[in-house]
Amino acid sequence: MDINRTKYLETLDTLTDAFGRSDEQSIEEVLADIRDEGIDVDAALARLKKAQLNIAMEAKRSVLDSAREKRLKLGEKVPEFIGKFSDWTSEQILARIKELGGLEAGLAYRDLETMGTEEMTSILEDLEMAHRNAMGDSDDGE
Amino acid sequence: MLQNSPKYDPTIYEELEKADWDAALPRVLKYAVSRAKIFKWLGDEVEPEALVQEAIVRAYGVGTRGNYRNWNKKTCPDLGNFLIGIIRSMSSHKAEHEANFPSESLFSEDGSPKDAKILKSYDEATGASKPKTPEEEIIENENLQALQDELDRLADGTEDLGMIILCIEDGISEPRKIAATTGFDKKKVNNLLRKLRRKLDKYNPKRKRQSSKERREEWI
Numbered sequence: 574m575d576i577n578r579t580k581y582l583e584t585l586d587t588l589t590d591a592f593g594r595s596d597e598q599s600i601e602e603v604l605a606d607i608r609d610e611g612i613d614v615d616a617a618l619a620r621l622k623k624a625q626l627n628i629a630m631e632a633k634r635s636v637l638d639s640a641r642e643k644r645l646k647l648g649e650k651v652p653e654f655i656g657k658f659s660d661w662t663s664e665q666i667l668a669r670i671k672e673l674g675g676l677e678a679g680l681a682y683r684d685l686e687t688m689g690t691e692e693m694t695s696i697l698e699d700l701e702m703a704h705r706n707a708m709g710d711s712d713d714g715e
Numbered sequence: 716m717l718q719n720s721p722k723y724d725p726t727i728y729e730e731l732e733k734a735d736w737d738a739a740l741p742r743v744l745k746y747a748v749s750r751a752k753i754f755k756w757l758g759d760e761v762e763p764e765a766l767v768q769e770a771i772v773r774a775y776g777v778g779t780r781g782n783y784r785n786w787n788k789k790t791c792p793d794l795g796n797f798l799i800g801i802i803r804s805m806s807s808h809k810a811e812h813e814a815n816f817p818s819e820s821l822f823s824e825d826g827s828p829k830d831a832k833i834l835k836s837y838d839e840a841t842g843a844s845k846p847k848t849p850e851e852e853i854i855e856n857e858n859l860q861a862l863q864d865e866l867d868r869l870a871d872g873t874e875d876l877g878m879i880i881l882c883i884e885d886g887i888s889e890p891r892k893i894a895a896t897t898g899f900d901k902k903k904v905n906n907l908l909r910k911l912r913r914k915l916d917k918y919n920p921k922r923k924r925q926s927s928k929e930r931r932e933e934w935i
Contacts, residue, residue, distance in 0.1 A: 588866075
């Protein structure tokens with residue numbers, strides 16, 4: 574079949590973009606439009622909210638894991654902060670963990686405050702590494 | 716474990732934490748429901764929630780095949796618009812959509828991962844995309860022609876709908892701009908768009924023998 578496929582696909586793009594727009598709609602109108610499509614909007618939104626929390630937690634964990642891998646790969650080139658925290662009290666370590674991304678660590682390690690100093694030190698080193706990576710490697714764009 | 720793209724800026728997490736997800740998600744879901752129709756009308760199937768989830772994982776820097784989006788709050792202050800922009804670009808006809816994201820939700824009814832293995836390996840799994848067969852190309856083209864014929868029929872049938880369809884065919888999608896072009900008020904434009912959507916929902920596209928997901932599973 575010989576059709577103007579590109580033109581038809583552009584129309585399909587514009588059509589679905591127009592149907593999906595809600596720029597000047599109230600939240601009630603938006604929810605009504607979703608319901609009108611036969612979707613149980615409350616259940617769908619609850620699933621998405623939980624999925625978002627899971628994704629956030631997993632993503633933050635992956636940053637720490639990457640930092641840990643990088644730290645382990647460094648081998649002899651140990652950054653100056655490694656070992657620096659061994660004399661710190663658990664309160665000092667906890668305070669620095671929270672300063673560097675308490676939310677991330679708090680979400681990923683819910684029982685942070687019940688951990689031993691050694692384990693907390695290890696997490697802090699990973700966070701320091703992640704923090705330095707972010708400062709040094711951050712980029713914009715896709 | 717999801718994998719962060721090395722170019723993703725994890726300091727964005729803080730902005731994502733502070734953002735109003737409850738306000739953003741309904742608008743994003745509405746957009747995803749509409750964009751999922753692209754796949755349906757081409758004879759395929761993609762769950763709207765899968766589109767939203769993929770937008771979220773990209774916003775967190777852990778999208779399928781290393782895809783990520785760094786949220787620049789200065790240029791796009793609204794989280795909903797940011798996520799909608801991600802869905803728009805990944806479902807655009809210019810994108811290789813079926814290779815880029817899972818077509819079904821990765822999470823169960825309660826929001827937990829359906830399968831730990833999926834989160835671990837869906838990047839690799841969805842990376843392999845089987846090319847379309849000639850038969851699938853034909854079905855897509857037939858569906859596109861049938862949809863275009865339906866739009867032409869509706870445009871000929873009602874003058875008001877016809878003007879909306881003309882705007883769409885001219886690439887105008889924002890209700891505000893459609894209102895300016897047609898002279899209708901925005902409420903009338905929204906009502907006509909709703910009417911058009913309901914009429915097109917009755918259109919039954921020819922289904923491909925296999926969905927993208929089934930093709931991928933066979934291909935891997």
